[in-house]
Amino acid sequence: MLPQDSNDDYDAETTWTHWVSAEPFRAWLGHLTAATGMDPLAIGVAAGIPTGVARSLAGPDSRRHRIRAVDAVGLLSLSPATLLANGQMMGDARPAHLSLLELRSSRPSATTLAHRLNVGLDIAEGLLDGWLDVCQQSTLWGCIALASQITFDRVNSSRDVVELAKAA
Numbered sequence: 001m002l003p004q005d006s007n008d009d010y011d012a013e014t015t016w017t018h019w020v021s022a023e024p025f026r027a028w029l030g031h032l033t034a035a036t037g038m039d040p041l042a043i044g045v046a047a048g049i050p051t052g053v054a055r056s057l058a059g060p061d062s063r064r065h066r067i068r069a070v071d072a073v074g075l076l077s078l079s080p081a082t083l084l085a086n087g088q089m090m091g092d093a094r095p096a097h098l099s100l101l102e103l104r105s106s107r108p109s110a111t112t113l114a115h116r117l118n119v120g121l122d123i124a125e126g127l128l129d130g131w132l133d134v135c136q137q138s139t140l141w142g143c144i145a146l147a148s149q150i151t152f153d154r155v156n157s158s159r160d161v162v163e164l165a166k167a168a
Contacts, residue, residue, distance in 0.1 A: 017068075018068070018069040019066040019067065019068060019069065020066060020067060020068075020069050020072050021065070021066055022056075022057060022064045022065055022066050022067045023065075025057060025067055025071075025072050025075050025076075026057045026058075028075055028076070029043060029044075029054065029057045029058055029075060030058070031080075032075075032078060032079075032080060032083060033058070035080035036080050036083050036084055036087075038083060038087070038138065038141075038142075039142060039145055040054050040055075040057070040058035041054050041055060041058070041145035041146075041148060041149060042138070042141040042142045042144075042145040043075075043078065043083065043141070044057075044145065045140075045141040045144045045145050045148075046078060046083060046086065046087070046137070046141045047071075047074035047075050047077065047078055048074045049071040049074045049075065050071070051144075051145060051148035051149070051152075052152075053067055053068075053071050054145075055149075055152065086137055087136060087137050087138030087141070088136060088137070088138070089136070089137050090134045090135065090136060090137070091134060091135065091136075091137045091140055092133070092134065092140075093126070093127060093132045093133055093134055093135040093139075093140065094130075094133075095140060095144060096127050096135060096139065096140045096143035096144060097127055097128070097129075097130040097132070099143060099144045099147035099148075100113075100127060100128055100143065100147055101130075102147065102151070103147055103150055103151065106150050106151075106154055107128065108146070108150070110124040110125045110128055111124070113127065113128060113143075113146075116142070116146055117139055117142045117143060117146065118142075119135075119139055123135060123139065127139075127143060
């Protein structure tokens, strides 16, 4: 780590390497979820934090006692009003399409995607097929969060199968 007075990037470096208690941020994520009705993982995407961090903060049996300061700053940068306002803004839909492409055979159907994202079937089809150029930011966040959750569930399901096979 650089000495404190050697350059102006020290604060940025400390934010990345320091840890803070997770408890207040678990509560803040819960507040944001309750106030906006958004999925905690989608809020994590909006905050720019890893979905695994959001998942562990939102989970009922969370064992995470601390989080990186940079993730804390990301969560603190959001308020219910900013989330709702920014969620209504239009943005590039390509990241949503790419996150769905990565799922390969685990991709949800257009009907399932529309239901899970609370969007019309045409928007869901556009996200899956890649012809939709723009979508609301909240749809983008939800799509990326959903793809992350599907991947997480698939990986954990595979681990369970391996563990059962080892036990047999």
